[in-house]
Amino acid sequence: MSDPLAALLDLPGVTDAVAAARDAVAQVHRHQTNRRGWPATAAEASVRAARASAALDGGPTAIPAEGQVSDPVLAGALRAAEALGPLLPTWERAPLQALARLHVLAAADIAGPDALGRPRPGTGQRLELLADLVAGGTRVPGPVVTAVVHGELLALAPFGSADGVVARAAARLAMIATGLDPKGLGVPEVFYLRRAERYRELAEGFATGEPQRLADWIVFACEGIQDGAREATSIADAAVG
Numbered sequence: 001m002s003d004p005l006a007a008l009l010d011l012p013g014v015t016d017a018v019a020a021a022r023d024a025v026a027q028v029h030r031h032q033t034n035r036r037g038w039p040a041t042a043a044e045a046s047v048r049a050a051r052a053s054a055a056l057d058g059g060p061t062a063i064p065a066e067g068q069v070s071d072p073v074l075a076g077a078l079r080a081a082e083a084l085g086p087l088l089p090t091w092e093r094a095p096l097q098a099l100a101r102l103h104v105l106a107a108a109d110i111a112g113p114d115a116l117g118r119p120r121p122g123t124g125q126r127l128e129l130l131a132d133l134v135a136g137g138t139r140v141p142g143p144v145v146t147a148v149v150h151g152e153l154l155a156l157a158p159f160g161s162a163d164g165v166v167a168r169a170a171a172r173l174a175m176i177a178t179g180l181d182p183k184g185l186g187v188p189e190v191f192y193l194r195r196a197e198r199y200r201e202l203a204e205g206f207a208t209g210e211p212q213r214l215a216d217w218i219v220f221a222c223e224g225i226q227d228g229a230r231e232a233t234s235i236a237d238a239a240v241g
Helices: 006-010 014-029 032-036 038-056 072-093 095-106 124-137 142-156 163-177 188-194 196-208 211-240
Strands: none
Touching (some): 006 014, 014 211, 032 211, 038 211, 072 095, 072 163, 095 124, 142 196
């Protein structure tokens, strides 16, 4: 069978963007701090990612000094981020279950209990197609899989609440699961926050399915991965200092 995502690699700029993203992440994994001290840098990356992700959905970026997070968006993003490691096997085996769990965590203080983890009517078929891709239905490079997971979940908004946080958490899972960023060191969410208007514009373009707009989103997502690797390097450098 042909790979359903293979044609994306022929879109303008995608191949070069993918190569640059992979090189950037590989380099940060070789950083001296991350050879042994990566659990600490990955933990910091996870928190920064959650804060930026929450801010993209209207939450604050600051965590109170006393550690009690009252904002529901930020609290949900932090819960989802903390769960990514334990959720990885489920993501690889049963992606829809992982997405449902991410929504339960991200929207616990936002949506009613009957809505938690339950996709909206009419979204099931596209979610199943996405799940098939995640569970081995494509062999395109990790940056492309990550961009597709991220863009499709933003476009579909399958739960009707906390969908942005869920989409970005799922993209992190895709980065880890594909081997692109197996230790979860990158922080592309900060790049997306700094370019929030462009991020939303290109995500809307991805939703149209037009080839050039698909290419624009994938290239942008790869730029985010590159920038996220630079953020990871700053975390590792600070640990050395």
